Amino acid sequence: MELTIYHTNDIHSHLHEYARISAYLAEARPKLDHPSLYLDIGDHVDLSAPVTEATMGIKNVELLNQAQCDLATIGNNEGMTISHDALNTLYDKANFHVTCSNVFDEQGRLPRNMSPSYIKEIEGVRILFIAATAPFTPFYRALDWVVTNPLEAIKDEVQANEGAYDLLIIMSHVGVFFDEKLCQEIPEIDLILGSHTHHYFEQGEMNNGVLMAAAGKYGYFLGEVTLEIENKSVVNKVAKLHPVETLPDFETNFEAEGKALLSDAIINRPVNLPRKTNVISQTAYMLAESVFEFTNADCTIINAGLIVKDVIADEVTEYDIHQMLPHHINVVSIKLNGQELKNVILKSQKQEYINEHAQGLGFRGDIFGGYILYNLGFIESESKYFINGEEIDDETTYILGTIDMYTFGRYFPTLKDQPTDYLMPEFLRDIFKEKLLEY
Structure with a gap:
């Protein structure tokens, strides 16, 4: 046979x-x-x-x-x-x-x-x-x-x-x-x-x-x-x-079938959310803020390239949000001490991947883009790092709200083995959509 x-x-x-x-x-x-x-x-x-x-x-x-x-x-x-x-x-x-x-x-x-x-x-x-x-x-x-x-x-x-x-x-x-x-x-x-x-x-x-x-x-x-x-x-x-x-x-x-199924309007007024991967745009800042709030974290780091397409329209539909953030990326909350958080901040400032064509790990964009820090600050010349205006203490435990893509070790090896809560099944687009309702 x-x-x-x-x-x-x-x-x-x-x-x-x-x-x-x-x-x-x-x-x-x-x-x-x-x-x-x-x-x-x-x-x-x-x-x-x-x-x-x-x-x-x-x-x-x-x-x-x-x-x-x-x-x-x-x-x-x-x-x-x-x-x-x-x-x-x-x-x-x-x-x-x-x-x-x-x-x-x-x-x-x-x-x-x-x-x-x-x-x-x-x-x-x-x-x-x-x-x-x-x-x-x-x-x-x-x-x-x-x-x-x-x-x-x-x-x-x-x-x-x-x-x-x-x-x-x-x-x-x-x-x-x-x-x-x-x-x-x-x-x-x-x-x-x-x-x-x-x-x-x-x-x-x-x-x-x-x-x-x-x-x-x-x-x-x-x-x-x-x-x-x-x-x-x-x-x-x-x-x-x-x-x-x-x-x-x-x-x-x-594609047309999917667009028709996702045609319900989320916002019935003009929206101007441009996509920029090499500067801190309003769009990327809003996305970082939505992650910060959803994770109930002390601070947040994301990359601007997560935003794949801008939204500049008289109304915003489910399809628009899907095209803007087409990833199956979830957010996470990670516990780490102040010294480890400082290392993450310092590495982010190198902007090693700002122009890199990224793929895998759930990423559905093209350019990785620059890092966006939310509720974090630093004075590099004085080696001082801040959360919410207060200096970071090396021994204190903090909660970093970020994306699951960073927990695999490629971008921030420090984060791979830290205590992590995966917040699922919501994707970035689900979280951002709620934030957009405040826009």
Whole structure:
């Protein structure tokens, strides 16, 4: 028996590219003279797309239905950028199975409509699919989910299904380095479909007898794996990619659809909020103030490039705010002592990234921009630093209100290991929208 498995991952709501993939699948699968499956390996949802924001990912599920998806798992975008309740209802109308082995609520239950693993029997061959997602523990905990060790979760499912399957396929939204470790830890795996780190293999990669396949990001590729199966064992496995440029193309209207769904006016009067990345603008100052107030902090630091687009209009709609702050960035409150806070202030004054093209960590802009300090002051020549006009004490504990992007260690290594509260599920745009009502 031959089995062809098509796979996508990290679409991130690049829905025009996904429409091309869906069209190809509709043409290609009926032409095969053997069984086929289509799997999505997570992060199909990304709220940076207006139509995804407006529907909280329901539109993405509709598109997966239209593509006749057979099985999907969740990535960190499905798990962490929508609310607890939204994840529980995301797949209510899915025509496909959803599986994930390592995300539970506080009562130990999987999100609704999910199973810890899934067995599909095709022509007498039992295939066990096990999925796991990246363990961003603080973010999941802030949304009342518990995320467990993905390696142990996968091993538990393998053991739980011992004797019930013939082939083993892992759907990993944990990243390529994890997948490489998985090949060593569980060499009986037949195939790993990988994602999360946006890697891709043009012809797959063999590792300790395990075939690793991955299709990059943003719908740039459709993955295809063909398994030759004899006596309920894989005797040959081949992977390839279909670049999106080779797939059918046509016009789509996802942007217009999203704009229409987000057309409700927030403010019915003229607003002038320009975008500037290299100076302190009124817009950036208002954003910093909104973070300061929402976190109930002593002070705040953000970067001006978080504002992606200005708002200069006679009225402001939900779409305008979304375009201004399209990130899935949350705010955090961080405890640190006065000396550590001084180090953060000093590093911010170097403005190392003011003209840098930034990406990743939830950022959806282009230029990082300069740092904006709120309720903070300093006299560098005298090495004096102030909060609310009072000099900072080295031993006193302060609360810094800022964005989750700074807790990963790239911009401010000092902040990575400090006690941090992740304030979710509100995004920057939700917080700024409330502030804008005072404008």
